[in-house]
Amino acid sequence: MTDELWQDEVYTLVHFASKGFFYPFLDYHLPNNHMLFSALLAKWWFPGCSTIYLRTLPLCIFLITLIIYPFVATRIAGRSAAFFALFFFGVSPITQNFALQIRGYSVSWLPILISLLSLATYVQNGIWYWGLAYVFASAISVAIIPTNIFFCGIFVVWGWIQILFDSKRKFNDYISRLTIITIGPLLGFIAYAYVLNDFFSLSQKKISPWRWLAILKHWFWATSFDFIFFLPVIGFGFILLFKKTLRKNDFSVGEISTNLSLIVSTFFIVAIWVVIFPNPPFPRNFVPFLPVWFLMAGYLASLGFDCLFHNKPHASKFILLVLMAISIFSIIHRNNSTFSKINTEFPQDLRRQYYHENFYPSQAAFLLKKMAGNGSLSVLTDYDGIYCLGYLLNNSDKNNLKLLHYKIWKYKVNDSQSLPRFVVTHSFSELKRILNSVGISSVRLTIK
Numbered sequence: 001m002t003d004e005l006w007q008d009e010v011y012t013l014v015h016f017a018s019k020g021f022f023y024p025f026l027d028y029h030l031p032n033n034h035m036l037f038s039a040l041l042a043k044w045w046f047p048g049c050s051t052i053y054l055r056t057l058p059l060c061i062f063l064i065t066l067i068i069y070p071f072v073a074t075r076i077a078g079r080s081a082a083f084f085a086l087f088f089f090g091v092s093p094i095t096q097n098f099a100l101q102i103r104g105y106s107v108s109w110l111p112i113l114i115s116l117l118s119l120a121t122y123v124q125n126g127i128w129y130w131g132l133a134y135v136f137a138s139a140i141s142v143a144i145i146p147t148n149i150f151f152c153g154i155f156v157v158w159g160w161i162q163i164l165f166d167s168k169r170k171f172n173d174y175i176s177r178l179t180i181i182t183i184g185p186l187l188g189f190i191a192y193a194y195v196l197n198d199f200f201s202l203s204q205k206k207i208s209p210w211r212w213l214a215i216l217k218h219w220f221w222a223t224s225f226d227f228i229f230f231l232p233v234i235g236f237g238f239i240l241l242f243k244k245t246l247r248k249n250d251f252s253v254g255e256i257s258t259n260l261s262l263i264v265s266t267f268f269i270v271a272i273w274v275v276i277f278p279n280p281p282f283p284r285n286f287v288p289f290l291p292v293w294f295l296m297a298g299y300l301a302s303l304g305f306d307c308l309f310h311n312k313p314h315a316s317k318f319i320l321l322v323l324m325a326i327s328i329f330s331i332i333h334r335n336n337s338t339f340s341k342i343n344t345e346f347p348q349d350l351r352r353q354y355y356h357e358n359f360y361p362s363q364a365a366f367l368l369k370k371m372a373g374n375g376s377l378s379v380l381t382d383y384d385g386i387y388c389l390g391y392l393l394n395n396s397d398k399n400n401l402k403l404l405h406y407k408i409w410k411y412k413v414n415d416s417q418s419l420p421r422f423v424v425t426h427s428f429s430e431l432k433r434i435l436n437s438v439g440i441s442s443v444r445l446t447i448k
Contacts, residue, residue, distance in 0.1 A: 156185065
C-alpha cells in the first residue's frame with residue numbers, strides 16, 4: 001500500500017486519469033492507457049492524494065476478486081480444485097506484485113472471472129441474464145486492456161467446444177447462444193472507437209523488446225517456480241485427465257471433458273496470438289489471465305492428489321501441508337533476500353517488476369531540493385526519474401530543479417562542459433547506461 005508510484009503508474013495518472021473521466025477514451029498515444037481503468041481512476045484521483053489512497057481502489061477490486069474466485073473455481077472445476085487454485089493464486093509473487101498496482105492488469109481479474117462463470121452457466125441453461133452478464137463482463141475486460149480479447153477468445157472457443165462435441169445437444173438449438181458467446185467480447189472495442197486509427201497503428205509497432213519464445217518460457221517459469229514441488233502432481237493430473245476423457249465424454253460444467261477443453265482452448269488461442277501478432281507484447285499482458293491459469297493448475301493438482309492418495313486422507317493432508325509450507329517459506333525467503341541486496345539490474349520479470357528496490361523517489365526528491373536550496377540544480381535522469389520525481393515536485397520545486405532526460409540532453413546539448421552534476425536513476429546498470437550514453441565510460445562505481 002505504501003509502495004511509491006512507479007513510472008507507468010505515474011504516466012497513467014499524469015497523461016490520462018488527471019485529465020477527467022472522458023479523456024482516456026480520446027487519447028491512445030501509448031498502450032499505457034488502460035482505458036476503462038484510467039477513466040475510473042480519474043474519478044478516484046484528486047490532486048495531492050496519498051499513495052495509500054490511490055492503491056485503495058485496486059485493493060477493493062482485488063478483495064472482491066478473492067471473494068468471488070473460490071465460487072468460480074468450484075463451479076468450473078470442483079471444491080478440491082478451488083482449494084489448490086486459491087492457494088496458488090493467493091501466495092504467488094505475481095499476485096502480490098500486481099494486485100495493488102495503479103494499472104489495469106489486476107483490475108481485469110474480476111471481469112474475466114465473472115465472464116468465465118457466467119459463460120459456463122449460460123452455455124448450460126441458456127438463461128438470458130447469465131448471457132447478459134457474460135457480454136457485460138467480457139466487454140469490460142477488453143475495454144480495460146485490448147489484449148484481454150485473447151483471454152475472452154479462450155472462453156469463446158471453450159463455449160463452442162462444449163456445444164459442438166456434446167452429443168446430448170443439437171447444434172441448431174444453440175445458434176443464438178453461440179452468437180452471443182462470440183460477439184460479447186468484441187463489444188469491448190467500442191471503447192476504442194474514437195482512437196481507432198491510433199489503436200491500430202500502435203498494434204503494428206514493436207514496443208516490447210521481448211520475443212514470443214522468451215515470453216512463454218518466462219510465463220511458465222514465473223507461475224511455476226514457487227510451486228515446483230507441485231509440478232510432478234500437476235503433470236500426473238494432466239496425464240490422468242486425458243485418460244479419463246477417453247473413457248467419459250461429459251461436457252457438463254465441472255466434468256472431465258469440459259476442463260480438458262478449457263486447457264486445449266488456452267493453447268489454441270495462444271498459438272493464434274503468436275501467429276497473427278508477430279510483435280509480441282510484454283509478459284505482463286498475460287497477468288489478467290493469471291487466476292484462470294491457476295484454476296487449471298489447481299484442477300490438475302486435485303486430480304493428481306486424489307489419484308495418488310486415494311483412501312489415504314491423512315497422508316494426503318500431511319504431504320499437502322508440507323508442500324504448501326515449502327512454497328510459502330521459499331517465497332518469503334526469496335523476497336527477503338531479493339530486497340536485502342543492492343539492485344544491479346532493473347527488475348523486469350513478473351515476480352519482481354515495478355518494485356523500486358533501493359530507489360526511493362520521495363527521498364531522492366527531498367535530497368535534491370535540499371542540495372538545490374534557493375538556487376537551481378540540473379539533474380540527469382531516465383524516464384523513471386522524469387515521471388516519479390516530476391510527480392512529487394510542485395511547481396516551485398520544478399523551477400529550481402531541472403530534470404533532464406539523458407537522451408534528450410545528448411541530442412540537444414551534447415556539451416561536456418554543461419553536463420549536470422547529478423544523476424538520478426533506479427539501478428546501477430541504468431546508471432552505467434546513462435554515463436556511457438553521454439560519453440563517460442571510465443567511471444568506476446564504488447558501492448558503500
